[in-house]
Amino acid sequence: MAAIDQQAGATPQRTQGARRTDNPAVHRIVIVGGGVGGLGLATRLAESLGRAGLAHIVLVDRWPTHFWKPLLHEAASGQLDPATHQLQYAVQAQRHGFEFEQGEFSALNRTERHITINALHDADGREILPARQLAFDTLVLAMGSVTQYFGVPGAAEHALPLESVAHAEAFRRKLLDCCLRANHARRARTAQADTPVSINIIGAGATGVELAAAVRDTVRLLNRYSPFSLDPVRDFRIRLIESGARVLPALSETISARAERMLGNLGVEVLSNTRVTEVRADAVLTDGGAPLASDIAIWTAGIAGPPVLRTLDGIAVNRNAQLQVHRTLQSTSDANVFGLGDCAACPADHAGGFLAPRAQVAHQQALFLARALKCRVAGEALPEFVYRDAGTLVGFGREGTIGSLSSSLLTQPVFVDGWLATSVYRLIYRRHIMTLTGFARMALDTASQWLRRRVHPLIRLH
Known part of the structure; x- marks a missing residue:
């Protein structure tokens, strides 16, 4: 994957895919947030409903690039150059046929069915893009989370x-x-x-x-x-x-x-x-x-939903500012609004529990919504989301990787460590890249990363 600009200094994007249409009869799906769930959902919907001419897909994010958050600890420690692991939303939009709008989501009008994106400014405070309104038939909020400080002074x-x-x-x-x-x-x-x-x-x-x-x-x-x-x-x-x-x-x-x-x-x-x-x-x-x-x-002690969710027009959130959703992932307040990933409080079962904010939850919810929104566009009943825990792996650098793996074929999670755990840990990221870019580009990206680690220092010093 080619190196690209850092988030804070990159040129703002307003990009459309190959099949943009202004036909009001086409169902318009707006996805806010380009994380694991949001970008994966936009890509899948564009390749299915978008290519069939049944829906127009718009992805909104305040940054111009996507970075897989489970790698942030490696970027923070200097062992990974984030510029070589970022995916440009504009490029993804052009390749797969959806529209990308850069800007920060700030308001929702449920009556008129449109959202507001704040104006974008450069480092000197000059306006680059004005505030905009985007109409939708279906709105998907996949905005991730923010740090929860629990009111601790300082x-x-x-x-x-x-x-x-x-x-x-x-x-x-x-x-x-x-x-x-x-x-x-x-x-x-x-x-x-x-x-x-x-x-x-x-x-x-x-x-x-x-x-x-x-x-x-x-x-x-x-x-x-x-x-x-x-x-x-x-x-x-x-x-x-x-x-x-x-x-x-x-x-x-x-x-x-x-x-x-x-x-x-x-x-x-x-x-x-x-x-x-x-x-x-x-x-x-x-x-x-x-x-x-x-x-x-x-x-790194806790997370909450983005503060803007507390300000939305009549949308119910929990005490952690997470969107309250049914098992269909529809908002409990509005059937036209869906939530996925960290920003949504999704029921884990009928007993009242909720799913933990994890990357694999967002990934599975994106897969689910890619199918469920086809039903919605076709006027069919929506299925309910069922989460299947695949386990958890935790990396310890040179000490290795440990965790557990789960499957429908196993009666209980299996503890893993050593080379198997490390291999699966690395493959999870590669699967994510393959989902977004396809096997060929993922293979080329893997080879380029392997070469970089052999010709560049193992640690970033600048």
Whole structure:
């Protein structure tokens, strides 16, 4: 996949696919959000309903490019160049036959059936694109999630989130700056010469655990280069802070215990049953005692739906600002509005539970809606979404991968580790790319990434 512009500096796009039509008789489907679910759904619908002339598909996103969020921890640690893993929405639209509109979704008019996209401005504040309204017959909200700070004082100001490529780049840049500063202090023998670089990761879910492992690998790799030549053990203190009793609380105790041992092998300090009470510029305060020194703090402890969902015209959301949907993925407030992925509270079963915000949930919901919206356009009854858990894998860098795999053929999840777990972990991303671009482009992208890792440094230093 070709390298492309970074999100913040790229040219805004307003692009249409090969089969754009202004025929009012054609069903108009607007999808807001180009993540795992939204982009996958737009691509499938364009190839089926769009090519058949039965629907016009429009994808809306505030950024010009797509990046697979499960790779953010690798981008943040500098082990992956996000520019080589981003997919341009304009290119995807042209290849598959849907329309792309760049802009930030801001309002919904259910009566007139249109949404509003805010005006787009450049770095100097000049307007690039005006505010626009897009009409729809079916609206799909696939907007992902934002960081939930739970009202902790100072968290939003001093703890970085990890929601986007821009956040990953901010963390990576801050890490390099801290290493440069610390290395200079060692050489100059200043008063800070013996003070380790303190990195506090708040939240020990899959994102926090994978980031902790990736950062430990990164500081080991940085030791090879003279501007950053710190001792990867003595000169760094990486803490993983969790308010619950164990890391990976959503997974089994067996996986959690194994994960904690692997983190220990990597030199990551795990503080469980520790609630963060305040985040300051230079310290993290907890209910466990003395302040924890902090050069970098990053928050991976919780998510919520985008705040704009609370402002929509008569649309019901839960306390986490997630769209309340039926098992058909239709909003409980409006049958013309659907929700998928992290921004939707989808019933897990008839007992009242809800599906966790995970990439595989969004992927399966996109597959489901690609079929269900064909029924809607044809005037047929909608089916109900049924989630099938395929398991969870968590990567620990050089320590390997662990997790569980599930299947309808298995009576219970199977614990996996070693080469099998690592291979499946890598194949999940390749499957995602193949879904969007086809087998041939995925194979070429895989080969290009393999070559890049052999001719470029393993870590980004700029």
